[in-house]
Amino acid sequence: MRGPPARPVVIAAGGTGGHLFPAEALAAELVARGERIALMTDARSSAFESPAFGNAERFVLKGSGIAGRGPKAAMAGAMALAAGTLEARRILKRLDAAAVVGFGGYPSVPPIIAARMLPGARRPATALHEQNAVLGRANRLLAPRADLLAISLADTAKVPSSATVRVVGNPVRPALAALAGQGYTSPPAEGAIRLLVLGGSLGARVFSDVIPAAIALLPEALRGRLVVTQQTRAEDLPRVESAYREAGVPADLSPFFGDIATRLAMAHLVIARAGASTVAELACAGRPSVLVPLPSAIDDHQTGNARALASVGAAWLMKQRDFTAESLAQHLGKVLDTPAVLARAAAAAAREAHPEAARRLADLVQSLMRAEALPEFT
Known part of the structure; x- marks a missing residue:
């Protein structure tokens, strides 16, 4: 006779890749360990499909962001x-959740606060x-109320002194974690140079403006060796395709690439925004990069992410104000x-990679569930 179902781990993550990809990596690790998973998210995740969440209950909570909005919008948020917190409290009580893991952003706020509202053992x-x-x-709001704050970088800024902290790295999806240790093959003499351009979850219009123009400025001998794969907004595809055709450069263009691990493995150089998942994936793949932080990112966190790689010689940081066709062409011509x-x-x-991040985070979550001492990591 079967006993009652296992108490689930509820993962709270918003509908952007920066939050959902590490949440997916943790879910895959926990499912592999036999844990039951539920997902609390927002409406933006409706198009997000993942085998890790395939059998998980999914709950879309009410809520919206508050930071950076006007008074009326902030009040509505x-x-x-x-309302989302009350809804989350009802769901958590019904599920009898063993743990709630939040990955930042406003969709993680109601589940974490709701979990702290529940009484007793x-x-x-x-x-x-x-x-x-x-x-x-x-996370700044929630960290003093949570049992654990797991961070990706040891020198993460604005961490409250009252938080219980462990450094785990940023979990990446299994296919990307598997790239760690596979090495890097430099472009062959006179052979093809593969350039991969990633613009974040929706592409970056500035990349469509600048990168084809920069490549057109390169010496013909170098330009003739380039093979470009570029994430491009759908509305920009025709003009970007035309620009590369005029430059005589073969280019594979799409708003989204589902086989990003394969494309990273093939790349000799990556040009990208500096979202946390992108930076972690570049490290796991061991790929050199030119990073252009999103200037509108709250607290300028993408610049901090980029510096984590640039400071050790793994990447070149270019502020968007300096990211021109001429400056990029000059840099590409050198490297x-x-x-x-x-x-190099x-x-x-590759030395900055944390392919074990999902395993470490799962170890911590299970320790919390069992009321065991939290492991330390070196």
């Missing part, structure tokens, strides 16, 4: 978060994960034709 353990080099505002420079940056990136 606060009311929605309050059945109150779920609460953990937070921060992906960025600067602790996000939701693309110098395999040793690319190889690739090796430095």
Whole structure:
């Protein structure tokens, strides 16, 4: 006769890749360990499908962001978060959740607060994960109330002194974690140089403006060796395709690439935004990169993410105000034709990899569930 179902681990993550990808990596690890998973998220995640969440119950909570909004919008957002908290409390009580793990952003706020509201021995353990080099505002609010704050970087800024902290790295999806240790092959002499351009979850218009123009400025001999794969907004595809065709450069363009691990493994150089998942994936793949932080990111956290790689020689940081066709062409001309420079940056990136991050975070979550001492990591 079967006993009652296992108390689930509830993962709270918003509908952007920066939050959902590490949440997916943790879910895959926990499912592999036999844990039951539920997902609390927002409406933006409706298009997100993952085998890790395939059999999980999914709950879309009310709520919206507050930071950076006008007074009326902030008030409406606060009311929605309050409604979402009451909804989350009802769900957590019904599920009899063993733990709630939040990955930042406003969708993690109601489940964590709701978990702390539940009384008695059945109150779920609460953990937070921060992906960025600067602790996000939701996590700053929640960290003093949570049982654990897991961070990706040891020198993460704005961490409250009252928080219980462990450094785990940023979990990446299994296919990307598997790239760690596979090495880097420099471009062959006179052979193809593969450039991969990633613009974040929706692409970056500035990349469509600048990168084809920069490549057109390169010497013909170097330009003739380039093979470009570029994430491009759908509305920009025709003009970007035309620009590469005029430059005589073969280019594979799409708003989204589902086989990002394969494309990273093939790349000799990556140009990208500096979202936390992108930076973690570059390190696991051991790929050199030019990072252009999103200037509008709250607390400028993408610059902090980029510096984590640039400071060790794994990447080149270019502020968007300096990211022009002329400056990028000058930089590409220096590095693309110098395999040793690319190889050194690739090796430095690989040294920053944390392919074990999902395992470490799962260890911590299970320790909290069992009321065991939290493991330390070196």
